[in-house]
Amino acid sequence: MMNLFVLQLLNGVQLGVLLFLIAAGLTLVFGIMDVINLAHGVLYMVGAYLIATFAAATGSFWWGFLLMLPAAVLVGLILEFVVMRRLYARSHLDQVLATFGLVMIATEAVKIIWGTAPLSVPMPDVFSGSIPLMGPLKYPVYRIAIIVAGLAVGLGLFVMVNYTRVGMLLRAGATNRSTVSALGVDINRLFAVVFTLGAVLACLAGALVAPILSVDTGMGESVLILTFVVVVIGGIGSVKGAFLGALLVAVVDTVGGVFGPIWLREIMDPAAAGQTGRVLAPMLVYILMAVILSVKPAGLFGRTA
């Protein structure tokens, strides 16, 4: 039992890093630039489709990955130039409406281009094995690679946001664009670059998870809400918060899903516990968020403005 608990904890942490990888771009664009981009999920999906296409065309995951990057930059730049830059100064609701439109456009476009059947991305050979863990348990190498990638992205973001001029200017620009520009900073260009970076991060996440997750037209939407939950739980604008938020969500979800019913059985009769467990399990993440926000209304690391 203890073993399983530890293992589930580990799984939770791993899922957390995966979630953070997906949420990283959102942290940047939403948390720090203060732009609500519902299209973040579809960018993630586009990344997966891009790598699927390029990998299939070249027959290699790595070539697919390398080709995906410039394509992602292009997608980000176009999106920024055509739509997003007109939205920075607008209200959150306008951003919601416009990016909701973008979601519809992108999802439909993906459907037209790639069809509705899910696609497959081969796992790169170097990472395809799994290493033995305790007992009969094994751990896929590729997941370790994802964890490493997630940690690297997180660290990079953290340093960028908290210790570089770009990070300061982003935070400053999010609250007061005109003053920043009147002090001599080309805020439009800066936002364009950073939005594109966010888009690339989303695509990157999509590309990295493509070998283990289904590449289909719903993949963006299914993570969108979850990534928002992660960012909000951690506290908007905090990379550290998003990281811990992701871990927390994942651990609660994993461990709670498995052990919740077991613990419930301690306090009520098994049938009722099973029933209650089933009702509560899908709500866990939301209960977690509601509890955190009602105790800390600005998330774990959010600043009360």
Place this chain on the structure above:
Amino acid sequence: MTSLTVRNLTKSFGALKVTDDVSLAVEPGEIHAIIGPNGAGKTTLISQLSGQLGSDGGSVSLGDRDITRLSMPDRVKLGLARSFQITSVLPGFTTLENVALAVQAREGSSFRFFGTVAREEALNRAALKALAEAGLDHRADVLAKSLSHGEHRRLELAIALATEPSVLLLDEPLAGVGGEDAETFVANLQRLKGRFTMVLIEHDMDAVFQLADRVSVLVYGRIIATGTPQAIRSDPQVRAAYLGEEEEAA
């Protein structure tokens, strides 16, 4: 009986003690000025008095009622109102509506779901009067967000006046109000003197020394002196900490 009694009030932000054992007794009808260097804790003190900030220790009484635990709205209802140093108005409302809301609050009964508030003449008339007192009646129909800075400051004052408190806490009401107008402003406050008790924070020494009955000096969260304007003006400690030489020249 004093109007507002402050006993041993303290507040810390982390390691920083912003107000440190502050005690004050404000007499009915007086204008009590609080001066002190930037960051001394004046605004913090006002926020504690008005209930916007909680206190770590000490007590506040309005008349003979202990209000230490009351929320800001509850204190306002008992007659303790404030103005803000950094203008805080309703940007999307007209100047008149901003003030009318304050009048409405004073009258109570805002859980009225029917009737068109914009047509309540009594509200508007009272609001217009407060605007006139702040010299802003000619801008009644302008949205607050399109007022100039100085006009904002006047609106800030008009709102505070419209709540018709028994004790009014004014946080730098003159900041941003230009020369000639500042004089009318001071004259206005002079006229209001006696109608309510006022606690006045100002960095404009001309105004302070003209208006105040008594002056307290707050430095690093502590009151270092209280007295008549004359006494304070010539207090060497105050000169060194706050007034400097500028006042000598004046």
Place this chain on the structure above:
Amino acid sequence: QDVPAGASDDVLKIGLVYTLSGPPAALGEQARDGFLLAAEKIGELGGMKTEIIIVDDEGKPDLAAQKANELVLRDNVDFVVGPIFSNILMAIVQPVTSTGTVLISTNAGTSTLAGEACNPNFYTTSYQNDQNHEVMGAYAQAQGYNNVFLMTPNYQAGKDSQAGFKNSYKGGTAGEIYTELGQLDFSSELAQIAAFQPDAVFTFMPGGMGVNLVKQYSQAGLSGIPFLSAFTVDETTLPATQDAAVGMLGGANWAPDMDNAANKEFVDGYIAKYGAVPGTYAMQAYDAAQLINSAVAKVGGDLTDRAALHAAIKEADFDSPRGDFSFGKNNFPIQDFYLVEAVKREDGMYGTSVKEKIFDDYVDNYADQCKM
């Protein structure tokens, strides 16, 4: 009996209601394509000028109800065909059948409609939902498994599927768990499976969930444990899972490699036209078109005689790619069920393949409750 408004005109109007947007669109499209394939092959269904109206229910029941209303009240269709999902079926059954219009489900087969709420205007060319799960249960029972790990998503169909499995499987279980609907990552569940080392895993994970599970199952090195599933490893998910799914087992009423002339015509035609291997969704819709064709032809295009029309439908006089096909008293099919396995086909594509027959002329468990 009500004669629907469209019965008297001389066009045969058919409305297709499928989920054509969102991730399940892949299923809806297969069904639509299957139907259109038959319609195109036959030309004029039942010898009548045929008009087919395709609507997308977007996976939203209320919208589906409205679209169904639109089909019967505005477009005056003679038949409504569809949908994929049970909740959509529940939403459209009332608006369609209350006007006397015939509804043919080509996939969803909810238990209430098979039992107490069976309906003379409602037919299905698929199955009762529990049946595929029962196939797997029977197989597990036959293998003598005594320690099966059950895992399905936490919603009605998931619960039904565990119940269905246990209808025919009487052995012990290593765990019965419900995963979150739309779950991405199954590492936690896979860890439990690895820890319990069950005889087999039974699951029902439609769509993207299934793709994720299958990929991760093989990545976690669990391929040694038999993987029994329904609606998880099929022609709609195999293009994404590919080799990861090969060898996994499922229950079905048909597989594309069944050896009969009707099936050959269907599968070859489908591959030629759409470049993909058809799944059951396509096959069952294909049969719906054949069913309509046979029935309308029998009544000579006179759709106003409802009794004759229903009798003609009941006859089910067509060659189904799955072989034997007849209607039970609840208008659900009586058919054979098979154990199927995912394979890489000779043409390089992936598909399922019949491994053994599990049930012969199988009648669903709810037919008795139908008072019709």
Place this chain on the structure above:
Amino acid sequence: MLDVNGLEAGYGDSQILFGIDFRVREGEVVTLLGRNGMGKTTTIKSIFGLVKPRAGSVKIGGKNLTGADPHRIALAGLGYVPEGRQIFPTLNVEENLRATARPGKWTLQRIYDLFPRLHERRRNMGNQLSGGEQQMLAIGRALMTNPQLVVLDEATEGLAPLIRADIWACLERLKQEGEAILVIDKNVDALTRFADRHVVVEKGRVVWTGSTPELLASPQVKDRFLHV
């Protein structure tokens, strides 16, 4: 240095400026005077391109930059202390100073020497500063961009007399170092000690300009702005 000609501007339907003309030469200190709501801030904003001018021109160092993007104007050598401080609330004091800094003689150290208070509070978030501290920060932030012309819009509002005196001393020093200054402030008496010229704005028009001696000699202007 700065040459403003026939500037017209406004917000939405309402025109506020109706032709503003004045210039600031190298090393010169010029004030904008006028009652509340007369268009002083609007003038500054249109110089910086924050409000797009409808007519007229703004030349900086001889270059026509009318209605250019704000950052281009700032990069041409203008430093801005905006009205109402506009501190970045989510940055701490030091970050506020560093975020928009450009290299030059003003360094973090010099700012801290000028405002020791800021050094004490350097880890505080922008929105956790007293009003006066925010004002110091806004001035420091503008100086950190190392401009040739500093534009101060009510930069001493809310500052204690002692600090205000420090600011005047600082501006005088800046002037001695050859920097040009454009300043709006209600403490006109203090300005007369070192300002070279004054521009009086009324209802969006320049109604008077002159040197400090001329101002002191002109009774009605003096009456309005100097309360001696």
Place this chain on the structure above:
Amino acid sequence: MSDATATLTAPRRALTGRLKAALVLFVLFALMPPLAAALNDPFYVLIGTRILAFAIAAMALDLILGYGAMVSFGHAAYLGFGTYAVAILASWGVNDLVLQILAAIAISAIFALVTGAISLRTKGVYFIMITLAFGQMAFFFFISLSAYGGDDGVALMQRSTVLGMDLLKSDFGLYYTTLAILVALFVLCHRIVGSRFGRVLTGIRENPTRMEAIGYSPFRYQLTAFVISGCITAVAGVMLANQAQFVSPAFMSWHRSGELIVMVVLGGVGTLAGPIAGAVAALLLEEWLGALSEHWKLFFGVFLVLMVLFSPRGITGLLEKAGIARRQE
């Protein structure tokens, strides 16, 4: 005091401009069924009912979103309470619309009171997300409700009666009843918005600290508005259940909440009539574009983006530009 009279009449003029727009909408609604009948398309009456129900919900959301800056991303839950009130009461043999509405309102009021009280501790995006959380909890609760079909939902065998009369049996009856409810609720919301309470609510939206400083505790007003909005939305749910004759948790998924927000923003935030127009536009476009092309979502998306870029205040903004409705301020 000569300014005073001018001040007193100006807002009245602006309000009537907006009322006029609503009136035009309502007249069009009233004329639709006979027109549909004349065109031999009575079916549109059913679509119309659905639109009206969503219009009620969108308007209710606008009451808190537009006037109180409370962006509830869980409002579909109230739609759900309305629909399930019908289904559950019907299964107990209670078929009367009035009772069903009362039950829906009661349960919604309780839910709104509890979740609102917790949610209002937060602001902005945090508020959006915490309301989403509560909405999702309600959603999953109904999914697990096996007795009422769980995820599959239940079909309703008949429409509700109104005080014993079979008023809703015909599509026309249902349509006009829904329309009457919409108009009544519009008048109610309109009065609330213009009242003392409404002004306080809007003031809190603009600057809560200032409002506290003049003696209002924002919480009480916001919570009241939140509850009112939830209850009105539940009424929409009751009508929707009667229209679809089917009830399932799908009515209360977060997509629905999102769609309600889209309707409000599309129509024009803080205008009441705008969201009604928004609901009409969104649902009709879905209907028409859907008939035109399989890829209608592409066009719908483009439409939304263009709307935001070129008409920041939604449909209301478009009308104002065209001089049809007057801007209120």
